[in-house]
Amino acid sequence: MTVARTAAVVLVVGGALLVLVPAKAMVIARMAAVTLAVWAALVMLALAPSLLPAAWQYYVYSPASTGLWLLAMFFSPFVVCFIKWEWIKEGGRRM
Numbered sequence: 001m002t003v004a005r006t007a008a009v010v011l012v013v014g015g016a017l018l019v020l021v022p023a024k025a026m027v028i029a030r031m032a033a034v035t036l037a038v039w040a041a042l043v044m045l046a047l048a049p050s051l052l053p054a055a056w057q058y059y060v061y062s063p064a065s066t067g068l069w070l071l072a073m074f075f076s077p078f079v080v081c082f083i084k085w086e087w088i089k090e091g092g093r094r095m
Contacts, residue, residue, distance in 0.1 A: 035077040
């Protein structure tokens with residue numbers, strides 16, 4: 001057995017150390033990329049209302065909307081990974 005066959009790819013995703021075989025490394029990397037892209041979009045959406053007048057910010061940043069935003073931060077990566085699973089699994093290859 002060569003080192004190339006037995007070598008594992010080590011990725012740090014969300015603070016968890018994952019040891020993966022090379023075939024699955026791209027799937028995990030794409031899932032991490034999708035998650036980071038979703039989180040970046042949600043952070044941008046959370047910061048966008050800061051451009052509004054101060055009187056409106058209380059309603060935009062109310063406890064209810066902040067709680068919904070936190071729920072979206074948790075659940076939306078799972079939803080997007082489910083929707084984009086074909087791309088995550090296959091990449092840019094055509095079947």
